[in-house]
Amino acid sequence: MADLQLRSVTKAYGAAEVIKGIDLDVAEGEFCVFVGPSGCGKSTLLRMISGLEPISGGEVKISGDVVNHLGPAERGLAMVFQSYALYPHMTVRQNLSFGLENTRTPKAEIAERVGAAAKMLQIDQLLDRRPKDLSGGQRQRVAIGRAVVREPRIFLFDEPLSNLDAELRVEMRGEISRLHRRIGNTMIYVTHDQVEAMTMADKIAVLRDGRLEQFGRPLDLYNRPENLFVAGFIGSPKMNFFAAEVASGALKLAAGPTFALPEGRFDLREGAKVTLGIRPNALKPAAAGLTLTVADVERLGGESYLYGHSPDGSAITVHSPGQTGVEPGTEIALSPDMAEAHVFDADGRSLRRH
Amino acid sequence: MANFLTRTRGKERLHWTDWLSYAYLLFGVVVMFGPVLWLALSSFKTEAELQHYPPRLLPYIQKTEKIPGYDSALPIFKVTKGALAGQEVAQVRRIGLVAQVVRPDEPGKLVKLPIADRKPVEHVALATSNYVKLFKRFDFLRFLWNSTFITVVATAITLVINSMAAFALSKYAFRGRGTVMALVIGTLMIPQTVVLVPLFLVVRDLGMINSLWGVIIPGAATPTGVFLLRQYMLTIPDEILDAARMDNASEWKIYWRIILPLSAPAIAVLAILSIMWRWNDFLWPLIALTQSKFFTLQLALNSFRGEFNTDWASLLAMTVLTLLPIVAVFAFLQKYIATGIATTGGK
Numbered sequence: 001m002a003d004l005q006l007r008s009v010t011k012a013y014g015a016a017e018v019i020k021g022i023d024l025d026v027a028e029g030e031f032c033v034f035v036g037p038s039g040c041g042k043s044t045l046l047r048m049i050s051g052l053e054p055i056s057g058g059e060v061k062i063s064g065d066v067v068n069h070l071g072p073a074e075r076g077l078a079m080v081f082q083s084y085a086l087y088p089h090m091t092v093r094q095n096l097s098f099g100l101e102n103t104r105t106p107k108a109e110i111a112e113r114v115g116a117a118a119k120m121l122q123i124d125q126l127l128d129r130r131p132k133d134l135s136g137g138q139r140q141r142v143a144i145g146r147a148v149v150r151e152p153r154i155f156l157f158d159e160p161l162s163n164l165d166a167e168l169r170v171e172m173r174g175e176i177s178r179l180h181r182r183i184g185n186t187m188i189y190v191t192h193d194q195v196e197a198m199t200m201a202d203k204i205a206v207l208r209d210g211r212l213e214q215f216g217r218p219l220d221l222y223n224r225p226e227n228l229f230v231a232g233f234i235g236s237p238k239m240n241f242f243a244a245e246v247a248s249g250a251l252k253l254a255a256g257p258t259f260a261l262p263e264g265r266f267d268l269r270e271g272a273k274v275t276l277g278i279r280p281n282a283l284k285p286a287a288a289g290l291t292l293t294v295a296d297v298e299r300l301g302g303e304s305y306l307y308g309h310s311p312d313g314s315a316i317t318v319h320s321p322g323q324t325g326v327e328p329g330t331e332i333a334l335s336p337d338m339a340e341a342h343v344f345d346a347d348g349r350s351l352r353r354h
Numbered sequence: 355m356a357n358f359l360t361r362t363r364g365k366e367r368l369h370w371t372d373w374l375s376y377a378y379l380l381f382g383v384v385v386m387f388g389p390v391l392w393l394a395l396s397s398f399k400t401e402a403e404l405q406h407y408p409p410r411l412l413p414y415i416q417k418t419e420k421i422p423g424y425d426s427a428l429p430i431f432k433v434t435k436g437a438l439a440g441q442e443v444a445q446v447r448r449i450g451l452v453a454q455v456v457r458p459d460e461p462g463k464l465v466k467l468p469i470a471d472r473k474p475v476e477h478v479a480l481a482t483s484n485y486v487k488l489f490k491r492f493d494f495l496r497f498l499w500n501s502t503f504i505t506v507v508a509t510a511i512t513l514v515i516n517s518m519a520a521f522a523l524s525k526y527a528f529r530g531r532g533t534v535m536a537l538v539i540g541t542l543m544i545p546q547t548v549v550l551v552p553l554f555l556v557v558r559d560l561g562m563i564n565s566l567w568g569v570i571i572p573g574a575a576t577p578t579g580v581f582l583l584r585q586y587m588l589t590i591p592d593e594i595l596d597a598a599r600m601d602n603a604s605e606w607k608i609y610w611r612i613i614l615p616l617s618a619p620a621i622a623v624l625a626i627l628s629i630m631w632r633w634n635d636f637l638w639p640l641i642a643l644t645q646s647k648f649f650t651l652q653l654a655l656n657s658f659r660g661e662f663n664t665d666w667a668s669l670l671a672m673t674v675l676t677l678l679p680i681v682a683v684f685a686f687l688q689k690y691i692a693t694g695i696a697t698t699g700g701k
Contacts, residue, residue, distance in 0.1 A: 047596075052599060071599070073600070077600065078600060079596070079600045081593045081596065087594060087598070099602055102601055102604075102607065146597075150601070
């Protein structure tokens, strides 16, 4: 059990800087998810924490000790890899015990810990098989088991579920969450899937382009995104954005209509060009308002999604509960729930007052 | 398997392409296996049979019989012409075109017979005397030991050195890695004969002439081996190595416990190649080993060939014995060549 601190950590390959100074505090026992689009540096950051990738600048501290100079083995961490990276020539049992053998753990203790971990992950009947005889989900469990038996201070997961099919992914997601609740270790989990991030994390770190965009609890990120990127990345389907201009405390949309904002919630300057963000579930059909030309309708039975665009061409997604009678090609009017509006300035920063 | 081997194009009877492929395959068998069969059968022929003209495929031995009054067993002939036609006689001696023979039941009475009027009585049999002679008259076991020692030790050293070099060149990123690899590949373009003299000078100055180590060490690192293993190791996912590093494995342990077992198919191939190279190597041992007690089998074979006469019987027998280990190696290791297991641990 340990906490993790990153202090202006950077990574450069020659002139190309891929991690541009990240500060982050992960408290003991927290489940922290690094999320971001591909190429944002989240896996690199994880590998820097693990020690597999050297750090160009800054400090990585585990339990308060700077570990920059330590190799991966000495940091007391365990990692689950995207491709599972099981040793193909060893049985499941050997895969699980390899790490413990390397630390010269007594045989009896190895057997005991391997047995306990296998039981917990329900792979105890597979111990004498080789990885090639296992299904994807079973391999995943073995990979997690290999991390569990080491009893590491921090668990690192590098997109562990991306190779599984959708159903199994949901199942394993629950399993990893349960594992976290049971053993209570600090865990750091990398994914590009914001649904995984929202459902599993205690804290989410949204990364873009080697920078930390926002760090906080999932619902805080959802309710109070600090910038346009986080607002667009967190939440599915994506938030709708409209170009607008501040006009006497209200917002005049480029698409035409004007909507009043809740009093005193935003720092607004008269005449400023801003972006209005409205989530799909805060747009409601109304008698008058924003015009949506419906291009596509998704009917899922319990809920429906309307896709289309506004008169000025901004893409719009509307979530409507239940079944809808709207047909593609028609025009409907929408009214946004301005209590749930987000407003961003021209640089993409949130104008919300704290 | 049987189904695969007996698959033909014609459903009911053989199509003409089936005949063609069988004929082609049969031709291949004769061309490739014929000489080996000829060699093996000839090694069981007596010196006289080897000189026989026209040559015969099967080894024949002339019937001999012990006749009272004569010290050694006499060769038996069948008379084809004259008074004794149809009878078997034992030849006592031959003088020019006349043979002196006796009838087995009348050992005292010499009969003169033109040699054209008799035919040897022969039957197919294996003359093991060639092999017995190898062990009795020549120090076959010493040559075998020298060859085996060189092959086994050199192959072991080759595998260890080459796999370590290949590991470094495939899995570590360091400055000049490409240059090193290019140099290794580049040496493939230099024929052995070009470096023979400088190599001899170096080995002589190190005092390794007439020592088995003088044969083993110069060829221990082979560019072919490094290249072969490196290309294979490139296919081992880096994440497996990273996983091992997270599992507290030292770099040496990664090499020994992860890389080597996963490269087993490539290593088996290199082992087979190395065993063949070393066992059949002739030129360099010929230069480095001049005393007969250090001779390898190949050098011993060469020594049977004199300037004026060649001991064909011993040569053939020893050639057969020299071939056997290579055949055995192939039989046992060939299954490792086909199977690759490295890629099954990931997705």
